[in-house]
Structures are given as C-alpha cells and as structure tokens.
Amino acid sequence: MIAAVIDDNYERIKADLVRLGLTYERLMDDLLDHICCMVEENMEEGDDFESSYNMVLDSIGENRLPEIQHQTLLNLDKKFQRMKNFTYIFGLSAAILTIIGSLFKRMHWPGAGIMIVVGLALVVLVFLPLYFITSYREQTERKNPVYPIVGYLTLALLLAGASFKVMHWPGAGMMLNISIGFLLIGFVPLYVVNVFQKSGKERVYLPYIVMLLVGIACVVLISVVNMSKDRLDVYIDGALANEKQVELVEEQTAGLLQLAEDSAHLDQLATITRIHNQVRDMQVMVTGMQEGMIAFVGQSGVTIEEIKGKDNKQAGREAMLEHGEGSAFIMEAKKFAAMLNELVKDPAVRAQITDHLEFTSPVWDYAYNGVANSPLVVNYYMNTDAAKGIALAEYTAIAYLLHP
Amino acid sequence: MIANDLLKGTLRTIILKLLADNGRMYGYEITKKVEELSTGKIKLTFGALYPVLHKLEADGHIATEIEYIGKRVRKYYALTETGRSWTAQKVDEFFDFVNTLTYVLKPTPA
Numbered sequence: 001m002i003a004a005v006i007d008d009n010y011e012r013i014k015a016d017l018v019r020l021g022l023t024y025e026r027l028m029d030d031l032l033d034h035i036c037c038m039v040e041e042n043m044e045e046g047d048d049f050e051s052s053y054n055m056v057l058d059s060i061g062e063n064r065l066p067e068i069q070h071q072t073l074l075n076l077d078k079k080f081q082r083m084k085n086f087t088y089i090f091g092l093s094a095a096i097l098t099i100i101g102s103l104f105k106r107m108h109w110p111g112a113g114i115m116i117v118v119g120l121a122l123v124v125l126v127f128l129p130l131y132f133i134t135s136y137r138e139q140t141e142r143k144n145p146v147y148p149i150v151g152y153l154t155l156a157l158l159l160a161g162a163s164f165k166v167m168h169w170p171g172a173g174m175m176l177n178i179s180i181g182f183l184l185i186g187f188v189p190l191y192v193v194n195v196f197q198k199s200g201k202e203r204v205y206l207p208y209i210v211m212l213l214v215g216i217a218c219v220v221l222i223s224v225v226n227m228s229k230d231r232l233d234v235y236i237d238g239a240l241a242n243e244k245q246v247e248l249v250e251e252q253t254a255g256l257l258q259l260a261e262d263s264a265h266l267d268q269l270a271t272i273t274r275i276h277n278q279v280r281d282m283q284v285m286v287t288g289m290q291e292g293m294i295a296f297v298g299q300s301g302v303t304i305e306e307i308k309g310k311d312n313k314q315a316g317r318e319a320m321l322e323h324g325e326g327s328a329f330i331m332e333a334k335k336f337a338a339m340l341n342e343l344v345k346d347p348a349v350r351a352q353i354t355d356h357l358e359f360t361s362p363v364w365d366y367a368y369n370g371v372a373n374s375p376l377v378v379n380y381y382m383n384t385d386a387a388k389g390i391a392l393a394e395y396t397a398i399a400y401l402l403h404p
Numbered sequence: 405m406i407a408n409d410l411l412k413g414t415l416r417t418i419i420l421k422l423l424a425d426n427g428r429m430y431g432y433e434i435t436k437k438v439e440e441l442s443t444g445k446i447k448l449t450f451g452a453l454y455p456v457l458h459k460l461e462a463d464g465h466i467a468t469e470i471e472y473i474g475k476r477v478r479k480y481y482a483l484t485e486t487g488r489s490w491t492a493q494k495v496d497e498f499f500d501f502v503n504t505l506t507y508v509l510k511p512t513p514a
Contacts, residue, residue, distance in 0.1 A: 007474040029477040037432035075459035
C-alpha cells in the first residue's frame with residue numbers, strides 16, 4: 001500500500017531532487033531510495049504521503065544536496081586526491097629543508113642560505129598555491145576566492161620577506177611591511193568576518209589568530225629592535241681602528257709625494273698628482289657622508305665614539321643615499337679602481353690594489369644597497385673601511401709608480 | 405549525541421564493520437543500524453554516509469548490487485575480498501587507538 005503510493009510519486013521526487021541540484025546519476029539512485037525509505041517510515045506512523053514527504057524535504061535543506069554531491073565527487077576524483085597528498089608531502093619536505101637550513105645557518109655551516117631560500121621558495125611558489133587551491137575546491141559553502149588569495153599573498157610576502165632578510169637582499173623590509181599591511185587590513189578582518197558568519201556551525205579559531213598576530217609581532221620586533229650594544233661597540237672600535245690606519249697610511253703617502261717632487265721622478269709626477277687628487281675628492285665625499293650621518297641624529301661636531309643614536313637606521317639612508325653622495329662615491333671609486341688597474345702593470349701589485357678596493361666589486365653593490373636598513377654605526381664603519389681601502393690603494397700605486 | 409568531529413575519522417571503520425557483520429546492506433539500512441546499535445547516540449546523516457560509501461566502492465573495498473523495489477533502484481553494498489581483510493585491519497587499528505586513548509585520558513590514581 002505505502003510502497004504503491006511512493007511508486008506513484010517516484011517521478012515527482014526525482015524531479016524535486018534534480019531541482020535541488022542533484023545531477024550525479026549514481027548518487028541519485030542512493031538518495032532517491034534513501035528519501036523514499038524516510039518517507040515510508042513516516043507514513044508507517046500514520047502520516048499521509050504529502051505531509052511525510054514535506055517533512056523529509058524540509059529536513060534536507062536548500063544547499064545540502066549539491067554539497068553532498070560535491071563531496072562525493074571530490075572523494076572519487078583520483079587526480080584531486082593525488083594533488084592533495086602531493087601538496088602535504090611537498091609542504092612537509094620544503095619545511096624540513098628550511099628548518100635544516102636554519103640549523104646550518106645557526107652553526108655557520110656552508111649551504112645554509114641556499115637551503116633556506118630553496119625551501120622557502122618551494123613553500124611560497126608550490127606548496128601554498130596548491131594548498132589554497134585544494135582547500136578552496138573542497139569548500140562547499142560560502143566560496144569566496146578573495147579569502148584564499150589574500151591569505152596567499154600575506155603568507156607568501158611574509159615568507160619571501162623573511163628569506164630576503166636572512167640573505168640580506170634588498171627589499172626585505174618592504175616585503176615584510178606590505179605583508180603585515182595585508183595581514184592587518186585584509187586577512188584578519190576577513191577571517192573574523194568568516195568566523196562570525198560560521199559561528200555556531202564551526203568552532204571559532206580565535207586562538208590561531210592570536211598566535212598568528214603574536215608571531216608577526218615577533219617578526220616586526222626582530223627587524224626593528226636595536227642591534228645589541230656589544231655589536232655596535234665592535235663596529236665603533238673597527239671604525240676607529242680604520243681611521244687610525246688611514247692617518248698612518250696618509251703620512252707615508254705624503255712622504256712618497258714629497259719624494260716624487262724632490263727627485264728625478266718628474267715624468268711620473270703628473271700621474272701621481274692625478275691619483276692623489278682623485279683620492280682627496282673621494283675622502284671629501286666620505287667625510288661628508290659621515291658628518292651627514294652624525295648631523296642627522298642632531299649632534300654635529302661630535303665624534304663617532306660619543307654619539308647617541310648609534311642604531312639609527314635612517315641616518316645612513318639620508319646621509320648616503322637620499323641626500324648624500326653614496327652612489328656618486330661608488331662611481332668615483334670604480335673609476336679610481338679602473339684607473340689604477342690601467343697604470344699598474346705588475347699583476348701582484350695589481351692584485352693587492354684590487355684587494356684594497358674590494359668594496360667597488362659588484363658583490364659589494366649589494367652591501368651598499370643594504371645601507372638603507374643598517375644602523376648608523378654600521379654605515380659609518382663601512383665608510384671608514386672604504387676610506388682605508390682607498391688610502392692603501394693610493395699608497396701601493398704611488399709606491400709602485402716610483403719604484404716599478 | 406556524539407560530536408561530529410569525534411566521529412569524523414571513525415565513520416569509515418563503522419561502515420566497514422557493519423558490512424562485515426551484516427553482509428550486504430543499503431544506505432538507509434546502515435543509518436538505521438548505526439542508530440540502533442548506538443542507542444540513538446550516533447545519527448549518521450546521508451550527507452556523511454554516501455560520500456564515504458562511494459569512495460570505498462571506488463577504492464575496491466566494497467561492491468554494489470542493484471535490486472528494483474517497484475520503480476526504485478535499491479543499491480546494496482557489500483565487502484569485497486580485499487575489503488574484508490582491510491576491515492579487520494581497520495577495526496584492529498581502531499581498538500588500538502581506543503586503548504591508547506583510555507590510557508592517556510584515564511584519571512591517574514593519586
């Protein structure tokens with residue numbers, strides 16, 4: 001009797017399921033039978049077909065069927081499942097590589113930088129995109145691509161910034177700042193909205209947000225925090241030692257210049273004077289930048305030893321890059337290196353000079369870009385180092401020209 | 405009622421074990437049986453059931469037989485040979501897990 005009534009309404013139930021969004025034939029058979037059974041059970045308790053059926057339909061809810069179908073198809077999608085497994089295994093290996101790299105870095109073993117950069121690059125370029133794509137595809141309700149995209153950009157920039165920072169590459173600070181911006185004005189508000197929309201249904205993962213924020217705060221702190229006093233003092237000692245050495249070398253050079261003028265080395269005098277003038281120009285630039293830095297922290301006339309604000313990070317940027325002659329100085333120094341290279345024929349002496357002027361080599365251009373984010377004393381020290389190199393190169397070159 | 409997140413990982417084992425004990429079953433029958441055995445504490449919705457059944461079938465652990473009840477197609481699910489040994493293994497794993505949890509969660513005597 002009941003079975004007959006249901007049979008009569010079979011096509012209608014099927015049509016309703018299609019209307020509710022069920023299209024996968026194999027699941028249709030299952031759900032049709034299941035729903036018929038539920039209706040039957042209600043009818044056995046005395047309800048008529050209409051009220052039983054409506055009750056069952058109500059209990060199913062609007063979006064439930066497409067959701068079940070989506071889940072079933074994803075479960076069956078071998079490629080998708082493989083992609084998911086691959087994602088996790090890949091993420092794990094990349095993370096392990098990064099951690100080993102960090103360990104190497106701590107122990108100052110070679111190869112640390114490469115491992116960290118490759119590990120983080122794999123995380124940023126392979127794992128994170130795959131992770132966000134798979135988890136997005138698994139979602140059934142409130143699919144909103146903005147959420148994974150913002151999440152990806154935040155994490156990617158954060159990790160890239162961290163690896164740039166580790167490698168002392170330029171742009172690290174900028175990346176970290178942008179990612180923190182993303183985090184604060186994009187990711188966190190979106191996440192909170194998402195949590196509140198879902199509240200009641202899913203657990204609120206507020207602790208994770210808090211943890212995330214604390215993590216970010218640590219990163220910011222580490223990048224902003226002053227260099228430890230001991231290390232700053234080491235730079236000052238280095239700078240003073242350099243300055244002392246420059247003085248000594250200049251005295252000796254002055255002796256050589258005197259010799260050149262007094263003796264029969266007149267043929268070399270023009271060249272030697274050219275070298276000396278070039279050196280003087282560069283020394284003026286260096287002194288200018290150093291005074292600029294000290295002036296920036298508002299203490300002109302004070303020596304580097306007594307200075308306050310040794311860790312000021314804007315000083316170098318201002319005095320060397322933005323309003324200073326940092327780039328011009330490097331250009332001049334490169335010209336100077338080329339000039340000496342041409343004048344000095346002896347390869348051994350030439351190697352010595354190249355060594356003194358190491359700061360003009362391409363590798364050092366990176367260091368010069370680092371000026372923007374280095375504390376005042378570090379930049380000051382770098383300048384004294386350059387000045388020392390120039391003085392030594394000058395002495396070596398002039399000595400060579402006088403006694404080839 | 406048993407919370408859904410506790411149930412999530414064990415659903416597959418429950419279904420396999422039921423099929424092992426009862427031979428072939430259809431979907432609705434499985435949900436009823438789970439409710440009965442758990443004295444109403446576990447309510448298996450079809451939304452949770454069918455994705456798992458289809459996955460188990462695709463992996464070759466269970467197979468289907470079709471019967472017609474009037475116009476309706478009724479799909480019976482039963483374990484395959486590989487499914488049978490896999491089930492035994494999964495059930496063992498589960499008891500292992502429960503025993504371990506009991507040790508961990510049991511209040512220690514003072």
